[in-house]
Amino acid sequence: MADQPAHTGLIWRERPGRGRPTAERPTSPAADRADAVYADLRRAIIEQSLMPGDKLPEDTIGESFGVSRTLVRGALTRLVADGLVEQWKNRGSFVASPSLVEAQQVFDVRRQPEGLVVERLAGALAREHANRLHGHVAAEKRFHGKEGPEAIRLAGEFHVLLAELTGNTLLARYVSEVVSRSSLILALYSRPHPSECGASEHAEIIEALIAGNAARARYLMDHHLGAVQERALLPKPGAAGRSLKDVLVRYAEPREPLPMASPTQRRA
Amino acid sequence: MADQPAHTGLIWRERPGRGRPTAERPTSPAADRADAVYADLRRAIIEQSLMPGDKLPEDTIGESFGVSRTLVRGALTRLVADGLVEQWKNRGSFVASPSLVEAQQVFDVRRQPEGLVVERLAGALAREHANRLHGHVAAEKRFHGKEGPEAIRLAGEFHVLLAELTGNTLLARYVSEVVSRSSLILALYSRPHPSECGASEHAEIIEALIAGNAARARYLMDHHLGAVQERALLPKPGAAGRSLKDVLVRYAEPREPLPMASPTQRRA
DNA sequence: TCGTAACGGATTGTGTCCAATACTGTCACC
DNA sequence: GGTGACAGTATTGGACACAATCCGTTACGA
Numbered sequence: 001m002a003d004q005p006a007h008t009g010l011i012w013r014e015r016p017g018r019g020r021p022t023a024e025r026p027t028s029p030a031a032d033r034a035d036a037v038y039a040d041l042r043r044a045i046i047e048q049s050l051m052p053g054d055k056l057p058e059d060t061i062g063e064s065f066g067v068s069r070t071l072v073r074g075a076l077t078r079l080v081a082d083g084l085v086e087q088w089k090n091r092g093s094f095v096a097s098p099s100l101v102e103a104q105q106v107f108d109v110r111r112q113p114e115g116l117v118v119e120r121l122a123g124a125l126a127r128e129h130a131n132r133l134h135g136h137v138a139a140e141k142r143f144h145g146k147e148g149p150e151a152i153r154l155a156g157e158f159h160v161l162l163a164e165l166t167g168n169t170l171l172a173r174y175v176s177e178v179v180s181r182s183s184l185i186l187a188l189y190s191r192p193h194p195s196e197c198g199a200s201e202h203a204e205i206i207e208a209l210i211a212g213n214a215a216r217a218r219y220l221m222d223h224h225l226g227a228v229q230e231r232a233l234l235p236k237p238g239a240a241g242r243s244l245k246d247v248l249v250r251y252a253e254p255r256e257p258l259p260m261a262s263p264t265q266r267r268a
Numbered sequence: 269m270a271d272q273p274a275h276t277g278l279i280w281r282e283r284p285g286r287g288r289p290t291a292e293r294p295t296s297p298a299a300d301r302a303d304a305v306y307a308d309l310r311r312a313i314i315e316q317s318l319m320p321g322d323k324l325p326e327d328t329i330g331e332s333f334g335v336s337r338t339l340v341r342g343a344l345t346r347l348v349a350d351g352l353v354e355q356w357k358n359r360g361s362f363v364a365s366p367s368l369v370e371a372q373q374v375f376d377v378r379r380q381p382e383g384l385v386v387e388r389l390a391g392a393l394a395r396e397h398a399n400r401l402h403g404h405v406a407a408e409k410r411f412h413g414k415e416g417p418e419a420i421r422l423a424g425e426f427h428v429l430l431a432e433l434t435g436n437t438l439l440a441r442y443v444s445e446v447v448s449r450s451s452l453i454l455a456l457y458s459r460p461h462p463s464e465c466g467a468s469e470h471a472e473i474i475e476a477l478i479a480g481n482a483a484r485a486r487y488l489m490d491h492h493l494g495a496v497q498e499r500a501l502l503p504k505p506g507a508a509g510r511s512l513k514d515v516l517v518r519y520a521e522p523r524e525p526l527p528m529a530s531p532t533q534r535r536a
Numbered sequence: 537t538c539g540t541a542a543c544g545g546a547t548t549g550t551g552t553c554c555a556a557t558a559c560t561g562t563c564a565c566c
Numbered sequence: 567g568g569t570g571a572c573a574g575t576a577t578t579g580g581a582c583a584c585a586a587t588c589c590g591t592t593a594c595g596a
Contacts, residue, residue, distance in 0.1 A: 034579090057547070068581045069548090074345060081349035083438075090548060090587050105436045112380035168373045170351075170449075174442065181438075302549090325577070336551045337578090358557045358578060 037065050038075035045084050045095055046156070046180060047149035048187045052097040056085065083181050096184060100233070103185040107229040110178040111222055113171055114159060118205065118221045120166045123212030129165050133206050136161055140199040155198045156183050162205075182228070190232045198228065305333050306343040313352050313363055314424070314448055315417035316455045320365040324353065351449050364452060368501070371453040375497040378446040379490055381439055382427060386473065386489045388434045391480025397433050401474050404429055408467040423466045424451050430473075450496070458500045466496065 041061070044050045056076065058069040065072070076093045079085035086096045098106065125133075136158050143151040156179040163175035201224040208217035309329070312318045324344065326337045333340070344361045347353035354364045366374065393401075404426050411419040424447040431443035469492045476485035 059547080070580055070582090073342075073548095077342060077345045078349065081346065091589085092547065102437065105438050108436060109381065109384065109438050109442065112384050113377065116377065116380050168376060169370065170373050170377050170446075174377065178438075327577080338550060338552090341579095359559085360578065 033065070033067055034071045034074055037061070037067060037071055038078050040065070041075055041079060042082070042084060042180070043153075045079075046183045047153055048183075049149070050095050052095050052184060052188045054095045056093040056095065058092070082177055084184060096181075097188060098181065098185055100189070103189060103233060106178055106181045106185060107225065107233070110182065111225050113163070113174045113178065114221055114225060115218050116171060117159075117163045117166055117175060118209060118217040119214050120168070120171075121162065121209050122214035122217045123209070125165070125209050130206065130210055133158075133161065133165075134203075137199055137202050137206065140202065144199060152183055152186055155202075156180070158198075158202050182232070186232050198224070201227065301333075301335055302339045302342055305329070305335060305339055306346050308333070309343055309347060310350070310352060310448070311421075313347075314451045315421055316451075317417070318363050320363050320452060320456045322363045324361040324363065326360070350445055352452060365456060366449065366453055368457070371457060371501060374446055374449045374453060375493065375501070378450065379493050381431070381442045381446065382489055382493060383486050384439060385427075385431045385434055385443060386477060386485040387482050388436070388439075389430065389477050390482035390485045391477070393433070393477050398474065398478055401426075401429065401433075402471075405467055405470050405474065408470065412467060420451055420454055423470075424448070426466075426470050450500070454500050466492070469495065 041050075041056075050056070058072045058076070062069050062072045076085055076087065080087055080093075083098075084096055085093050087093045136154070140151070140154045140158065143154060159179050160172065160176045163172040166172065201220070205217055205220045205224065208220055309318075309324075318324070326340045326344070330337050330340045344353055344355065348355055348361075351366075352364055353361050355361045404422070408419070408422045408426065411422060427447050428440065428444045431440040434440065469488070473485055473488045473492065476488055
């Protein structure tokens with residue numbers, strides 16, 4: 001995520017042409033700090049360093065990053081637009097806690113843009129693109145069996161990468177957003193599962209795309225998303241070690257943050 | 269658009285339960301002013317009172333609405349997320365001017381969520397919902413022949429209304445966003461066309477939904493969107509009264525705002 | 537013991553200030 | 567006549583300070 005997708009990464013559009021006037025200014029590049037706050041916060045959420053429901057106080061975050069509340073607020077506003085953060089009037093910002101219903105809706109919606117992606121890409125994959133995809137899957141497989149945050153992030157980034165290859169900026173943006181939201185949902189609802197078998201499913205999709213079999217690619221993608229959804233939303237009913245809170249959280253519809261329980265802060 | 273769609277209208281989520289503590293406070297309700305700025309700006313853009321490329325100076329807008337730049341900045345940030353406004357570092361904000369390529373992409377993407385909408389709604393339309401839809405179409409027909417901004421707005425709101433009826437918040441949000449972007453594109457590229465025949469197409473879709481014919485509804489929606497796209501992006505090549513600028517604007521890829529030409533301000 | 541009301545602390549909401557940057561117009565020079 | 571550099575001006579970027587709101591606690595009364 002070094003250079004992240006254009007849609008979500010940058011507030012300010014670079015001016016086209018006339019190459020940057022002052023190349024590489026040594027001091028902190030002003031507006032980029034705002035982007036840094038946004039990117040770091042976003043990544044912390046997706047990697048589950050910040051869990052759903054965690055409080056995000058403006059001043060605390062500002063101190064951590066060495067910026068004022070103004071910039072933090074801007075970053076939070078953008079994260080709200082991404083659906084990763086919720087804001088409550090006079091109470092502050094929290095990492096979003098999508099309800100079970102909202103989670104279902106996310107997966108419901110997600111199949112549409114992702115279906116379009118594979119349709120566009122089937123048979124239209126440049127050699128170099130295919131290589132990048134294979135490389136990504138290889139990276140995923142290195143995490144096979146583990147279930148750390150990197151694994152979740154990598155799995156999501158595969159879908160984003162796929163979408164970006166279509167060249168359709170808006171499409172890439174939508175996919176990126178639903179993927180982010182899915183990561184959040186996984187953090188909230190999914191039980192630890194032994195092995196993330198997503199990587200091999202990803203590989204299958206790539207094969208179908210290279211073969212130019214649009215129908216099969218769409219079928220595979222649909223199945224893959226269905227599998228992810230199932231893993232996320234249908235944990236074993238009688239699983240041990242399930243706390244009351246874990247159960248109840250699924251039924252709290254408009255996810256009001258718990259007033260007291262919120263830890264003062266969490267750092268990535 | 270009195271009470272606009274939840275997703276885009278409110279920064280702050282209302283606290284659930286415990287009915288509002290201080291009912292109807294007389295003074296301006298603080299955060300609502302920020303929402304007002306956002307909503308009015310958004311509407312001004314969609315109704316084409318503000319045209320693509322128009323400059324949006326923070327202080328001028330602030331004066332117009334009687335708020336400080338802080339609130340304006342927040343509203344602009346949200347409009348950026350909606351794709352209605354572009355920001356350029358140290359140059360300010362402008363009404364977005366999607367390129368022809370981006371416009372194509374918007375319509376390309378748009379069919380997906382809208383297809384899902386009619387699929388979900390086919391045969392699942394409550395009587396009251398059907399009535400609301402019919403009422404809306406009736407309102408549209410009142411503008412038959414005219415081509416004012418209200419007509420464009422109403423046509424767009426039909427799609428948003430449809431999406432909201434699915435009950436899927438995220439889906440409604442996506443549709444709302446692509447509809448907004450489409451309005452912008454219509455403002456940029458479409459030639460005045462004699463009669464907006466969209467209303468009757470909308471009526472046909474409603475009939476198919478009531479009949480529970482999902483396939484036909486999806487077909488109709490697809491065709492409808494195709495028709496809109498064609499009207500928007502394929503004007504008569506030899507149309508008279510076409511200025512050089514009108515032509516060139518279609519080929520400027522990364523839409524940098526013209527440094528000089530921007531009118532100092534436009535008021536809605 | 538429970539319910540209600542008031543107080544204090546903490547956090548956010550908003551406005552305003554100063555600095556940095558880019559654009560525009562003018563002038564000198566080639 | 568055209569190109570380049572320079573200074574003035576306007577606008578934005580960011581930070582800070584004050585005010586408003588809300589939460590949690592405590593004290594009081596039934």
